[in-house]
Amino acid sequence: MSVSTNAIFKLPTVKNEPNFNYAPGSPERAALKKALAELEAAAPFEVPAFVGGKEVKVSGERTEQPMPHNHKKALCTFGTSTPELASQAIEAALAAQPEWEAMPFNDRAAIFLRAADLISGKYRAKICAATMLGQGKNVWQAEIDAAAELADFFRFGAAQVEQLYAMQPTENSPGVWNRTEYRPLEGFVFAVTPFNFTAIGGNLVGAPALTGNVLVWKPSPMATYSSWLVFQILLEAGLPKNVIQFLPCPNGDATISLVDRVLSHRMFAGLHFTGSTHVFRHLWQKIGNNINNYLSYPRIVGETGGKNFQLVHPSANVRAAVTGAIRGAFEYQGQKCSALSRLYVPKGLWEGEGKFKEILLSEVAKITLGPVTEFEHFMGPVISQASFDKCLSYVEKAKQAGGEVLAGGKGDASSGYYVEPTIILTKDPRSPTMVDEIFGPVLTVYIYEDDQFEETCKLIDQTTTYALTGCIFSDDRAATVKAGALLRHAAGNYYINDKSTGAVVGAQPFGGARGSGTNDKAGSMTFFTRWCQPRSVKESFCPPESFPYPSNQRD
CATH class of the missing domain: 3.40.605.10 (Aldehyde Dehydrogenase; Chain A, domain 1)
Structure with a gap:
């Protein structure tokens, strides 16, 4: 049956949905x-x-979606x-x-x-x-x-x-x-x-x-209920x-x-x-x-998939870069397609009092893991036993490849699938945890010489088959421009002085090329x-x- 529509309608103006903060005592927290x-x-x-048009209860063995x-x-x-x-x-x-x-x-x-x-x-x-x-x-x-x-x-x-x-x-000839x-x-x-x-x-x-x-x-078996x-x-x-x-x-x-x-x-x-x-x-x-x-x-x-990067320039605001790395790598336990897993830091910013390494490890030590019902935790469990096992297996691969575990590296699956926020230092920029997607809270750091910035950009571009997200922290505009050119095809979503995650509908349309x-x-x-x-x-x-x-x- 055809329907007559004798008007051209204009939809209401749309804006991004504001986020609730769920502060203690707030009505949204109680709800x-x-x-x-x-x-x-x-x-x-x-x-x-x-x-x-109707619900169908499928016979046979049922599969569980565990919490x-x-x-x-x-x-x-x-x-x-x-x-x-x-x-x-x-x-x-x-x-x-x-x-x-x-x-x-x-x-x-x-x-x-x-x-x-x-x-x-x-x-x-x-x-x-x-x-x-x-x-x-x-x-x-x-x-x-x-x-x-x-x-x-x-x-x-x-x-x-x-x-x-x-x-x-736009073109219409006469008649x-x-x-x-x-x-x-x-x-x-x-x-x-x-x-x-x-x-x-x-x-x-x-x-x-x-x-x-x-x-x-x-739908994914691990998201069946929310999809329903x-x-x-x-x-x-x-x-x-x-x-x-x-x-x-x-x-x-x-x-x-x-x-x-x-x-x-x-x-x-x-x-x-x-x-x-x-x-x-x-x-x-x-x-x-x-x-x-x-x-x-x-x-x-x-x-x-993605094997997303953060590049830190010698001019970068160290605390901002550390915060970007922590949020990018460990929010939702690194289980975002856009999650950070490769971190490139110049040697001059890495070691020493008040430098990148000290601040990074100090801040990561503050992260707590726990059940989602306890609101104070920054991190919760990974999605499954398979994910838990994969994360810890890559920690072992990193060790075998000569990597040093600076933080985390352990897990506990006795009640929930908890993997500690893990930071690995590697001397090999093409070691397993720098190349393979892990999809968990495992961040690998590579230290480059301060005068090798352009070479490091090229290294980032050539390391993996993925090209989903990436970010640079830099207060040097010339260096920022140079990196943007050298990393032009390395990420479909590219962030300047911001973390590699958090694309917003209408603001940062999301997607990557190559293997992503x-x-x-x-x-x-x-x-x-x-x-x-x-x-x-x-x-x-x-x-x-x-x-x-x-x-x-x-x-």
């Missing part, structure tokens, strides 16, 4: 503590699949979505596409604007609590992710799609009207979302949906029930079978992915192998072009009625 207590008491929750700070208790359990269920999900999504695509943009946008208000208001405490308990974030990290950034993605997304739709041809319409992709989008950001999960389904696409969503909560909020906000199909699934053979079924479908139109470089490349190969089966060339959008992804810049208007198939329309008001041109006439 969050209440939500944490209620979720812990009620857990484990049973999370179903959602296919064909990383208390891994003996599960936040939720979920079944294994089968390839057969994936096929049903695809057909349900495709059946819903014509009506969803035809819905006026102002109505699609209203759903996501309402969802943003629900996230930042009614569900703020609950979604933060779910992210803290399920993904091991402390209160501040949950606030900037699950509340503020998720609301920002939905609000700015609506505004950016409005901006995109307004991009129209002709040229225009462009931005159709969704022909088929369905497959969203594969990570554990580390609730907001990324919401955006990976939200961005394609805003432009009229339908989706099949496979985001989905429920979207439904409450008015999202038609078949626009997004929700398929929880454990890692391993079950996921491989499900993914194979999805990627073999003729109407597969796009992959929206955040996760490891290895998995992304594997999925891309699968898509390439199936290319002759598809109706269209699928869009592939992915943000993957397709650099499509989530949080920007151009990002939405990836989820559209434009159609150019030319309308002639008085078309010619005779075929010859004037040049065809005889002299």
